Amino acid sequence: DAGITQSPRHKVTETGTPVTLRCHQTENHRYMYWYRQDPGHGLRLIHYSYGVKDTDKGEVSDGYSVSRSKTEDFLLTLESATSSQTSVYFCAINIGGPSYEQYFGPGTRLTVT
Amino acid sequence: SQQGEEDPQALSIQEGENATMNCSYKTSINNLQWYRQNSGRGLVHLILIRSNEREKHSGRLRVTLDTSKKSSSLLITASRAADTASYFCATDGVETSGSRLTFGEGTQLTVNP
Numbered sequence: 001d002a003g004i005t006q007s008p009r010h011k012v013t014e015t016g017t018p019v020t021l022r023c024h025q026t027e028n029h030r031y032m033y034w035y036r037q038d039p040g041h042g043l044r045l046i047h048y049s050y051g052v053k054d055t056d057k058g059e060v061s062d063g064y065s066v067s068r069s070k071t072e073d074f075l076l077t078l079e080s081a082t083s084s085q086t087s088v089y090f091c092a093i094n095i096g097g098p099s100y101e102q103y104f105g106p107g108t109r110l111t112v113t
Numbered sequence: 114s115q116q117g118e119e120d121p122q123a124l125s126i127q128e129g130e131n132a133t134m135n136c137s138y139k140t141s142i143n144n145l146q147w148y149r150q151n152s153g154r155g156l157v158h159l160i161l162i163r164s165n166e167r168e169k170h171s172g173r174l175r176v177t178l179d180t181s182k183k184s185s186s187l188l189i190t191a192s193r194a195a196d197t198a199s200y201f202c203a204t205d206g207v208e209t210s211g212s213r214l215t216f217g218e219g220t221q222l223t224v225n226p
Contacts, residue, residue: 033213035216040218041218042201042216042217042218042219043156043201043203044216045213045214045215048213058213090155090156092156100161101146101158101161102146102156102158102203102214104155104156105155106154106155107153107155
């Protein structure tokens with residue numbers, strides 16, 4: 001798993017509540033990514049980071065924000081969760097830099113009721 | 114929008130047979146990657162083929178890339194029940210400068226013992 005952990009692994013929350021998902025890596029890799037996976041859509045990029053405090057939007061960033069204050073942690077926040085954000089969220093890192101393969105965490109299953 | 118599209122969406126074969134999955138994409142790429150996902154787990158990188166390569170092998174895996182047709186295929190030879198998983202192609206687009214991958218929706222492979 002390339003030393004990637006995600007927390008929590010499962011979460012059920014109510015519509016309108018804030019939620020923060022954490023991705024932690026044990027090595028100092030520069031690139032980190034957040035994806036969501038939904039049936040019929042594959043994986044879609046939410047946000048990514050190319051260094052501490054350096055982040056950019058992916059294709060489905062609306063309703064999500066991210067922060068990276070330390071190299072090893074990349075946080076994904078849903079400011080006000082909606083039922084459409086029910087999904088499985090994966091964090092990934094890029095060990096070799098851009099244009100190399102990514103390594104994925106185990107995922108967080110989020111249910112918004 | 115999804116860059117890669119896999120075909121077929123689902124494939125069921127007998128152990129020992131070969132499995133072929135196809136991926137089509139829309140824009141110019143730096144490389145194309147194949148990933149595997151077992152049920153309930155994160156994605157695992159299988160193989161990467163760069164835009165100037167036409168074929169690549171790794172164990173029982175053979176990947177081809179035809180940039181003129183914007184397509185790739187993944188062949189798994191002598192399949193095993195343990196190969197049952199979802200397989201995704203992902204493209205590293207030239208326009209995104211290698212900073213992100215775009216995933217297809219995946220092929221669900223079932224290998225029957």
